[in-house]
Every structure is written in C-alpha cells, then in structure tokens.
Amino acid sequence: MCGFWGLMRAYWLSNRWKEAWTLTVVIALFTAASSKTSVWMAEASGELVNSIAYFHDPGNANPLATVLGNAGLLVLLVILKDAGIIGVRHLFSTTLHRKWRGWLNGRFNEALLDPNHTHFHLQHGARDQDGAPLAPPDNIDQRVQESIKGMTGGAIGLAMGVMGVATSLFFVGQKLLETSTVVAGLEFLGVYGGAILAFAAVAAYVPLNTFVALKLGRILEQLTISIQRAEGSYRSELTTLLRRSFHVAAARGEVVQKEMHANLYTDIDRTWSRLNWFHSGYMSFEKIYDFLGARIVAYGPGLLPYMHEKISLKGYITGAELVNSLISQCSWFIHVMPAIATLKANARRVSDLASAIEKVQRPAEFYSSTGRCDFRFGSQHAVFGLAVRDLELLHEGDQEAPFVTAANLRFRRGEWTFMKGESGCGKTSLLKAINGLWPHGGGDVVFPEGVRSFYASQDIRLSRVSLKQLVCLPESHLGHSDAATASALHKAGLGEFIEFLSEPCRDGKCWDEVLSGGQKQKLVLARILLHRPGLLFLDEATGALDVGAKTAFHQAIKDNCPGITVISVMHEASPPKSATGEEFYDSVLSIADGVAVKHPLRTMLPAELTTILEQPVAASRLGIPRLRRKDGTGQPIG
Structure with a gap:
C-alpha cells in the first residue's frame, strides 16, 4: 500500500470490497446516464435553434408553440441531468469519498499506533543506501488528514472524469456516426466523412493542448507540495506555541516567537505568490481554449457539408453541439489539471508516509542504517x-x-x-x-x-x-x-x-x-x-x-x-x-x-559515608562524585 497505485486499489481489495465496488458501479451508471443525456441535450439544442431560425417560415403553422416546446424540453433535460443525475451521482461519489477516506485513515492509525510503537520510531531519521541522511516525514498530522482527504477526493473525481470521457466517446461518437454525411473532397470516406472530420478536429485540438496542460501541471504539483510543506510547518509551530504558551510568556519570548512565525510565513508567501502566477496563467489558457473549442473548432467540421447543402441548419447545429460536447468531455483533463496536480502532490505526501511507516516496521533494521x-x-x-x-x-x-x-x-x-x-x-x-x-x-x-x-x-x-x-x-x-x-x-x-x-x-x-x-x-x-x-x-x-x-x-x-x-x-x-x-x-x-x-x-553512619566519598574507586563504583579538597583560591588540590 506504499506506492500510488497501491493506495488507489487497496480499498477495493480490502474486506470492504463489496461496499467499494457497489458505490463505484452506481457512480459509473450515473456517469453513463449523464453522457447519454448530453446527446439528448445536443439534439434538443439543434431543434430549438432550428425552430427559431424557421420561426417566420410560411410552412410553420404554430411557430411560438414549437419554440416554447423545444425550449421546455431542453430545460427539462438540463434539470434531469444537473439536478437529477449529476446531483444523485454527487451524493454517491461523496459517500464513496467518505467511506474510502475513513478506511484509509483507519489503516494509517492502526499502522502508527501498533504495538511496535511505529509513531515513535517514525520520528527518527535514517540513511539511504549511499549513506546520505534521510529526514523523517514532516507534518504527519497534515499527511494523515488533509493529504488523505485531498488524495481520495481527487482520485474519485479523476475516475469519474475518465468514465465520463469513455461514455461520451461511445454515445456522442455513436450519434456523430448516425448523423454523418458525405463531405466534398472526402468522398472516398463515404457517409462517414462528416464523423471522421469531427473526430479529426477533436484529435488535433485536444491532445496538443493537453500536452501543454501536463507541462504546466508538473510545475503546479511541485509548487503544491512546497506550499503544503510550508503551511504544515507553520501550523505545527502554532500548535507547539500553544502547548508551551506558559513558558513563552514566562520567558517573555514573544519577540523571538514572532520572528519565527514571520520567517515561516515568508516561505508560505513566496511559494503562494509563484502558485498564484501559475494559476492565473493556467486560467487564461483554459478560458481561451474553451472559447476556441466551443465557437471555432466545434463548428468547423460541419461547415463544409452545410455549405454544400449536405446537411440542414438543424443538422449543422446538432453536429456542432455534439462536437462541442465531445471536446468538453475529452478536455476534462485540461480543466482539472490543477486538481490533478494537487492529487499527485497529496498522493506523494501520503505514499511517502506509507513508505516511511513500512521501513520502521522492523526497528532493528531501520536503526542499523544510522548506527549499531x-x-x-x-x-x-x-x-x-x-x-x-x-x-x-x-x-x-x-x-x-x-x-x-x-x-x-x-x-x-x-x-x-x-x-x-x-x-x-x-x-x-x-x-x-x-x-x-x-x-x-x-x-x-x-x-x-x-x-x-x-x-x-x-x-x-x-x-x-x-x-x-x-x-x-x-x-x-x-x-x-x-x-x-x-x-x-x-x-x-x-x-x-x-x-x-x-x-x-x-x-x-x-x-x-x-x-x-x-x-x-x-x-x-x-x-x-x-x-x-x-x-x-x-x-x-x-x-x-x-x-x-x-x-x-x-x-x-x-x-x-x-x-x-x-x-x-x-x-x-x-x-x-x-x-x-x-x-x-x-x-x-x-x-x-x-x-x-x-x-x-x-x-551508613556519617563517618562511614565520608570514608566512602573520599575513596575515588569506591565512590566511582557507587556512582557518587568524589569530594576533592580545595585550596584558598577555590582550586581543587590533587
């Protein structure tokens, strides 16, 4: 259970596997239902835009009722997806988060508080194979609480995103294939030309930007680890202050204590500033990416068939909405890259603690690296x-x-x-x-x-x-x-x-x-x-x-x-x-x-005690400091 994947799968292979897998399956079903509803919403959006576009068409006997009906259907689908499916899925996902975190927290508590006194040994440093000193894990309280909570929550969110991408590719891809048509210049692809063009646009746009997001995510991960360590040290010092508050007050040590706090917070502030710069840059990148994807890339693949009157306006809008939905789902990694960076940072903090706990399970071997x-x-x-x-x-x-x-x-x-x-x-x-x-x-x-x-x-x-x-x-x-x-x-x-x-x-x-x-x-x-x-x-x-x-x-x-x-x-x-x-x-x-x-x-009688004290060998054996005579200046004689 030390590595990342060991931490990820341990709960699902534990004695509570039925609970874990039941919640996981329910979440997967709701995720699939959400993806299917997205297809229905794309179709309803196409119907609504089409009814608005042909509002004044002479053949449209009841245009207002058609627009209101299509708008009402779209609203119902939004309510079904966001309030029904997404809301209920959130309840099950948060329940899984609570159960998984509770189980993992229990495992770490059992490991720390075992009869082997692991919590005690864990606070001692060791050495690696090359003899370099290894510091004990810092801020264990933060790792067991905040890092485990962040890791489990982030992992569940990541898994739901992956399931969402897979189900969206299936349902949206299926619908794109159904509505596909011949594209001028790509006749050799037959009726699948439109679908292939849409998939190509997504394949060209999403991976390139995902690569950029991964590069930025690695920097965010390192900064997240740094600020977690800095904030944990500051919080630990505050806790220590409250425990020795009397001693600080009695020694009038508030000035020195303030300097310590200021130095610790300087580290937080410096790291936080760099983190804010990267978050701001990433947010700008994400906003531009979303706009281009929704307004340019999504409408590009269907433009050529529409220009050659191979598809109607309704088909064009529906296809664009489907491509936009596919881009949105496949871009989930880009949208949550800061969260993934935080997940990896938390997972590293937790896995490092798990590795340290495993090393001290055999105290004799552990301490042998730093001495006999x-x-x-x-x-x-x-x-x-x-x-x-x-x-x-x-x-x-x-x-x-x-x-x-x-x-x-x-x-x-x-x-x-x-x-x-x-x-x-x-x-x-x-x-x-x-x-x-x-x-x-x-x-x-x-x-x-x-x-x-x-x-x-x-x-x-x-x-x-x-x-x-x-x-x-x-x-x-x-x-x-x-x-x-x-x-x-x-x-x-x-x-x-x-x-x-x-x-x-x-x-x-x-x-x-x-x-x-x-x-x-x-x-x-x-x-x-x-x-x-x-x-x-x-x-x-x-x-x-x-x-x-x-x-x-x-x-x-x-x-x-x-x-x-x-x-x-x-x-x-x-x-x-x-x-x-x-x-x-x-x-x-x-x-x-x-x-x-x-x-x-x-x-002993006083005389006997004096005799023993004046005998250096006997006094040493008894553990009593030998009395030595002093001269007039206070210096010992002999």
Missing part, C-alpha cells in the same frame, strides 16, 4: 524478575563508544531500585533501552513472563477526553467501573475531582489545562493504583511534588501494589523514606563514568 542496533528481548519465569545483560547504549553514528554499559543487572520480584547519577549520565536512556525505546546499542533484556509493565515519565500531556478515560489509560474506560476509578483518584490525592469523572473538561478547559504539574503526576499515580502493574518504571515521575507528596506517592504504591517491582529515576541524592523512617527502596543503581552498577541500599 543489536538489542534482544526475551522473557523468563516471573519468579526470576527482570534481567539486563551486556547492555551498551550508543548515540547515532557511534559504533564502539557506548556512553552507558551494564554488564549484569537483575531486579528481583518485589524489589524497589533507586537509580542515581549526575545529570546527563544516561539514567533515562537506560530506562528507555530496557523498554525498547532507545535506538542504538545492544544487549539482552529479559522481562518476567506474564507481568504487566508501566512507564511513568516526568513530562505528561493529557488528551482531550474525560477524566475517567485519563485515569483508565492505557486501557479502555469501559473495562473499569466508576467506583474503582474514583477510588484510585481518592487514594492518589485527587478526590476533589471525583464528581467530574465523566467530564472531558471543567469550566470550559480541558484537563491538561486544569491540572497543575503536581496534579498530573498524581493522576499518573491513580493510573498505577487502578492497573496495579507488576513492573513499574518511574522516570522522574515525582519531580513536581513536594517532599510530603513524594512520600505519599510512594506510600500509596507500597500499600496498594503488593509484590510490585519498581525502578525509579530521581534527582534526589538519596531515596525518599516513609513517614515512619522506613526505606521504600531496597537497592541503588548508580551510573558513574558510563558504568551502571547495582548494589543493596545500606544505611
């Missing part, structure tokens, strides 16, 4: 807990320079481990690697079999859903009762919000705007208490809480999640304790000089 990726994940009996062996973490492009190594780490069932180390030493990276969210490096990670894990990070973004849905994530709220959800909220310290459990907002604001940073972390605690995972990763998940709230956070997990294994990253020098002074944590995992070492947590 040799992580192996397995499972073992739950009694043995979590094990990490021979783990090395690398940055993109590095092959043999790991910034974190872990020879052998084991986390027993029910064990609480406190992870410590200087900022930037790789604590969060280690947690991500254990959870399969770090791209480069290698090693073995063996999870306890049948144990659910939960990852709680410091940065929390809440979706625009009800409070109950937020608490029940990552599961559906339908699987949890209101009482259980309310109980989890109460235990987490958010009992004041229980009455708003089913509300998606409060006072017109979504929960992401209502709750403070500390309350959001308590909301995550409510999720933990509701789901009771067996393995919990806390990545600075209490950074917005005060000392008392941190203690309550840990105590709630201790009391309500028996047997849970906890691995926690915190900025504190020592792990928190309960209100009675008891230790929550059983062990410490320290990272120093790029080496991760785990050891039991020991309560």
Whole structure:
C-alpha cells in the first residue's frame, strides 16, 4: 500500500470490497446516464435553434408553440441531468469519498499506533543506501488528514472524469456516426466523412493542448507540495506555541516567537505568490481554449457539408453541439489539471508516509542504517524478575563508544531500585533501552513472563477526553467501573475531582489545562493504583511534588501494589523514606563514568559515608562524585 497505485486499489481489495465496488458501479451508471443525456441535450439544442431560425417560415403553422416546446424540453433535460443525475451521482461519489477516506485513515492509525510503537520510531531519521541522511516525514498530522482527504477526493473525481470521457466517446461518437454525411473532397470516406472530420478536429485540438496542460501541471504539483510543506510547518509551530504558551510568556519570548512565525510565513508567501502566477496563467489558457473549442473548432467540421447543402441548419447545429460536447468531455483533463496536480502532490505526501511507516516496521533494521542496533528481548519465569545483560547504549553514528554499559543487572520480584547519577549520565536512556525505546546499542533484556509493565515519565500531556478515560489509560474506560476509578483518584490525592469523572473538561478547559504539574503526576499515580502493574518504571515521575507528596506517592504504591517491582529515576541524592523512617527502596543503581552498577541500599553512619566519598574507586563504583579538597583560591588540590 506504499506506492500510488497501491493506495488507489487497496480499498477495493480490502474486506470492504463489496461496499467499494457497489458505490463505484452506481457512480459509473450515473456517469453513463449523464453522457447519454448530453446527446439528448445536443439534439434538443439543434431543434430549438432550428425552430427559431424557421420561426417566420410560411410552412410553420404554430411557430411560438414549437419554440416554447423545444425550449421546455431542453430545460427539462438540463434539470434531469444537473439536478437529477449529476446531483444523485454527487451524493454517491461523496459517500464513496467518505467511506474510502475513513478506511484509509483507519489503516494509517492502526499502522502508527501498533504495538511496535511505529509513531515513535517514525520520528527518527535514517540513511539511504549511499549513506546520505534521510529526514523523517514532516507534518504527519497534515499527511494523515488533509493529504488523505485531498488524495481520495481527487482520485474519485479523476475516475469519474475518465468514465465520463469513455461514455461520451461511445454515445456522442455513436450519434456523430448516425448523423454523418458525405463531405466534398472526402468522398472516398463515404457517409462517414462528416464523423471522421469531427473526430479529426477533436484529435488535433485536444491532445496538443493537453500536452501543454501536463507541462504546466508538473510545475503546479511541485509548487503544491512546497506550499503544503510550508503551511504544515507553520501550523505545527502554532500548535507547539500553544502547548508551551506558559513558558513563552514566562520567558517573555514573544519577540523571538514572532520572528519565527514571520520567517515561516515568508516561505508560505513566496511559494503562494509563484502558485498564484501559475494559476492565473493556467486560467487564461483554459478560458481561451474553451472559447476556441466551443465557437471555432466545434463548428468547423460541419461547415463544409452545410455549405454544400449536405446537411440542414438543424443538422449543422446538432453536429456542432455534439462536437462541442465531445471536446468538453475529452478536455476534462485540461480543466482539472490543477486538481490533478494537487492529487499527485497529496498522493506523494501520503505514499511517502506509507513508505516511511513500512521501513520502521522492523526497528532493528531501520536503526542499523544510522548506527549499531543489536538489542534482544526475551522473557523468563516471573519468579526470576527482570534481567539486563551486556547492555551498551550508543548515540547515532557511534559504533564502539557506548556512553552507558551494564554488564549484569537483575531486579528481583518485589524489589524497589533507586537509580542515581549526575545529570546527563544516561539514567533515562537506560530506562528507555530496557523498554525498547532507545535506538542504538545492544544487549539482552529479559522481562518476567506474564507481568504487566508501566512507564511513568516526568513530562505528561493529557488528551482531550474525560477524566475517567485519563485515569483508565492505557486501557479502555469501559473495562473499569466508576467506583474503582474514583477510588484510585481518592487514594492518589485527587478526590476533589471525583464528581467530574465523566467530564472531558471543567469550566470550559480541558484537563491538561486544569491540572497543575503536581496534579498530573498524581493522576499518573491513580493510573498505577487502578492497573496495579507488576513492573513499574518511574522516570522522574515525582519531580513536581513536594517532599510530603513524594512520600505519599510512594506510600500509596507500597500499600496498594503488593509484590510490585519498581525502578525509579530521581534527582534526589538519596531515596525518599516513609513517614515512619522506613526505606521504600531496597537497592541503588548508580551510573558513574558510563558504568551502571547495582548494589543493596545500606544505611551508613556519617563517618562511614565520608570514608566512602573520599575513596575515588569506591565512590566511582557507587556512582557518587568524589569530594576533592580545595585550596584558598577555590582550586581543587590533587
């Protein structure tokens, strides 16, 4: 489903093929009926012009009634075609558009939100076969929404145009052959001389101008892609601004933000200007083409037979209307060339996204193009807990320079481990690697079999859903009762919000705007208490809480999640304790000089701690910076 034609036919070959083909057949039938009605309209136009031309003819007994009758018939045919056939066809075509877009949108959502975390991997760059860097797809939201909508709608319109051309060639061509006559100088063609002359005029006029339109269409396609990319970047920056609005206001960064917006819009304006120039030129080309086709080319083929009195005025007008109808239908590509350019631009945006999604379906192969990726994940009996062996973490492009190594780490069932180390030493990276969210490096990670894990990070973004849905994530709220959800909220310290459990907002604001940073972390605690995972990763998940709230956070997990294994990253020098002074944590995992070492947590006397801190080897193994004496100028000694 990556290429253009794969995207085009996927819906018709899916499990909803009956729906797709039924709508397609109905649209085709209405398109054929529209083409046939065009023939009837051409005949009625000839009758109307003929009745007007012979209005004063002595043999015309009732000229006014004849004119009004022919005019009324033409009006009825117009109403039948435009209001009946075209209107109903539009209803079916828009239904097909809605169904196809919905199916395709669902497919992309399934691909992005699969258990493989494709949406996460998709935001990382790769390299091609020659080693050149490949940027990740930009503005994924725009591609999934606007580009898919534009592509599906444009493809349906293009298909209806092709069907219209085919049916018009059949019905109009059939009528031209029926009304054809001998043409002076072309007697060797017999009675088909008039029809062949008409077909020749169309064949000479339409393809040449279509070639010109194709050349202009390619330029329009490139400009359309450029403006889509520019507008998507601008919209993305506006969305990002609203998400960090407080930080911009607090830092008084409006001036810099305005400069960013101005630079982004300059790109839009420049591309838009070029696009307008080409649209204006194309519109002028199209108007001149339509006029010459309807007033010169259409009336040219029948002029010679009419001059030699081989056909009547009525036949001449009817033939000209048929040729004009044929030109109009065959010129459909010219009329919709800007739309085709937009269709191709949208299709390229969508197909590029589909190709990028396919590449990251195998993360190990994908990341291997930018560095080493040799992580192996397995499972073992739950009694043995979590094990990490021979783990090395690398940055993109590095092959043999790991910034974190872990020879052998084991986390027993029910064990609480406190992870410590200087900022930037790789604590969060280690947690991500254990959870399969770090791209480069290698090693073995063996999870306890049948144990659910939960990852709680410091940065929390809440979706625009009800409070109950937020608490029940990552599961559906339908699987949890209101009482259980309310109980989890109460235990987490958010009992004041229980009455708003089913509300998606409060006072017109979504929960992401209502709750403070500390309350959001308590909301995550409510999720933990509701789901009771067996393995919990806390990545600075209490950074917005005060000392008392941190203690309550840990105590709630201790009391309500028996047997849970906890691995926690915190900025504190020592792990928190309960209100009675008891230790929550059983062990410490320290990272120093790029080496991760785990050891039991020991309560030391101040003298013992000072001794360890003054021993560089022991301090390094414990992940504690060595204390160094300083001279009078503040410079370290030794």
